[in-house]
Amino acid sequence: MTSATSSPLSTQTVELSPSYTLPLVLIVAAVPLLLIKIWVSLVIAVFGLFLLFQAATIRLQFTETALDIYRSETMIRRFPYQEWQNWRIFWSSVPILFYFKEVKSIHFLPILFDPKMLETCLEQRCPKS
Incomplete structure (x- = not known):
């Protein structure tokens, strides 16, 4: 987290920690599938x-006004909260x-970040109506 500790979390910039759980589960699950179907396993x-690779290189930052997505030090996309209509984390x-829906588009992202902090940031910055 960046910013002064006296300000509320919703005004601080929060960068989510990567979570390698989903990629590692897929890689481990592919091993026994070698015995069934090699191409499916591959x-x-x-x-x-x-x-x-994505979990190691992509960073999500929740700022006061937007969700920013970075690859290393380069911002690749900004999603202002004012354009969000809905969000959901599947299989809590x-x-x-x-999943989140903006006024003009829908986005699905694999959970490659700390899911608890993701949900906390979403609830603080984009409360469900």
């Missing part, structure tokens, strides 16, 4: 490796997918 393993017991 597809799942490659997807897991892709998500592992085992969070794997984050």
